[in-house]
Amino acid sequence: MIDLEPYVGITVIDGGQIGFDKLLSELELACDNAKKSPESYSVYEYKMYEQLQKNLNMQAKLKNAIMHDSWEVYLQPKLFLGTNNISGAEALVRWNRISAYK
Template sequence: VPIEDNETRLHYVANVEGVSFALLVQELDPNLIHSVVWNLLRDMEKPFEYQGLTLDVDATAGIAFHPAHGNSSENLLRNAHIALEAAGSTNEKFAIYSPEIDPYNQRRISLLGELRNAIEQDGLLLYFQPQISLDTLQVSGAEVLIRWIHPEYGFIPPDEFIPLAERTGVIQPLTYWICRKAFEFKHSLSEQGFDISLSINISARNLQDPHFKDQVCQIAKTPT
């Protein structure tokens, strides 16, 4: 549907799926994109009346530029949707597409397959960051941190491979691997007379699994 029609410009809005809409804006200065999107989202989030009720709308946007992010409507919509998902996962109001947030670019596809192998072959590392008791000034626990040293890419930061694991379902075996190795470490310390607590970061995706609690309890009982 054209939302503006004159001799110099055509802007279109289309319902692409459910409550998702695509907005085509032509001849827009990229330097103005932030102010344009903020104004658009602000207008969309104004309360409105429907059948006697006042309704609020929460709007999020994903942005892709032509031709930088695609030469076809399919690629532009795909990349705008990826940006939209990235904005939603970080609680931002909008995001602009970039290869770094694309879970399907070549590097990420490669890393995904190799991450699965790294989990199966113990190719990941755990670091334990000490937690000090303010009362005794002694080590009372540790936070478990995962690290990945890739044979080709070197150090892969967790903020790159953890979101990738969350989007693709690999987060479950990854979290179980972390728990297993962490409990093995704790068991080893206990045998040496050291009893400390461990803090393990858990993804919200893990908590959506109804069997997650039972699996972790089982790993804690028999970590090796």
């Protein structure tokens, strides 16, 4: 048996003219938000658009960091406290944001 769960995205047109593309974008954002909501529905709010823009901006910065090799890898030793010997290492990857803009 297939378990289907509906998600509903809602937006409000407050008398002003709104283009079809903008309406569809608002509904899509509200629907995506509804998937995370316990009520399975969501009403579009401008903060959803702002969050999407932040996510896209961060995605672009990360892609730029990958293209410009802006990562630094550090190995942090793991010590066995009983003997104080190194039992392994943990790799830490740091994003050097300054080198991404050189």
